[in-house]
Amino acid sequence: MRRLGLPLGRLSDEALLAGMATGAPETALAFVRRFQRMVFGIAVAVVDDPQLAEDIAQQTFERAWRHAQVYDSRRGSVKTWLGTITHNLAIDAVRARKATPVSPEDLDALLGIVTRTPEQWALADEAASRIRAAVAGLPRQQARAVVMAGIYGMTARQISEFEGIPLGTAKTRIRTAMGKLRTVLEPERADHD
């Protein structure tokens, strides 16, 4: 065992979360430093308002700190857990502000971002590159539907109104897209199990 030789930044995500829950300021700071780009990135992508996104990001870390006890490593990584908290808070904020959570321009911009495949992203995260390629490979209408639901939190009814299509068609697009993405991610899921 080494004394004082390991920086907090090299601690596992789970260990950092457990340490933060004890109220150790250094650990909390290390936790925030590790995840702030991801948390702020999700928040700003969904709400498209840097000030509101910062408030959501702050709320996310506060919620993680207060509710660390409900984190269960068997159900997903700390990163996923934190991302879900951020996303839920961002969706709530958007729903409170606007009847329609997304404008057509924002949707197209976001679709461009999530389907682009810069080499460094592919190298950084194989699972992300696989799902990015899968979304990019979906028919445009299905990709729009799954991004509207999965990222902007739009219901099938909202999607049908936004796209000017019957409710059943909106549901079918979501379902078909999710089915294809699930097929792509199944090997990854099996690796985790």
Next chain:
Amino acid sequence: MTDRDCEWLRAVADELALGVLPGQERAEAIAHLDRCPACRERVEHLTFVGDGLLSLLPGSEPPAGFETRVTDRLGLNRPARRWRPRAGVAVAAAVATALGFGFGGWAVGTAIEGASAPPSRSSQPPGSAHGLLAASLLAPGHRPVGRIFAYTGHPGWVYMSVHLGRDGSGSDSRAGDASEAAGSRDGYPEAGKVGCRLERTDGTSVHLGEFSLDDAGRGYWGAPTRVDPATVSGARLLAADGSVLATARFDAGHNQ
């Protein structure tokens, strides 16, 4: 549960997993999941897809001063006197965190072994920096079976991840259900819990707590406790019958 219920659930599972199923339908779907493991598994898989979508969003640097504002909001930047009232909450949160990780037991500092008096609370060298101790947990055959971390700040804490595995040579646990006895020396106890003790240089040790391993011999566990870098020497992972499953040691030059 009927096939018709499952058929309906399959029709809404994607929206449920993405969190966009409207209220009444959502309530009905969740009620169905409570009694249908197959549908529950289906929704869990779809939720994994939804999580994957979020991972596509690029990170973005928050405005300057964000870290400070967060830690202020958590009350962690205040002087010790001011955030002392949080201590109870923090410890409770840590306890709950431990339970959330599937850990059990919480008896920090309550069971000292050995004859020597416990070390002084002020034994940490003045001015020494708080830091993190780390070591490999080694099974009796020197097989690495995990890592232990001990944070020497205030409040201090210990965290460990363990993967004893089921296939260690000589493991009685390979006998499957027939092996009820805890403490297989190169495997892991299939039933009951494992315990952790922090060892000190004066020969005493302190029981930190207990936690359960899953079917694959994996477990994660954490506990708040004072960690004095001047007196702590290692740790032991014990089976329910007291046999040693793994040990961790400080560097030789750690103390003094």
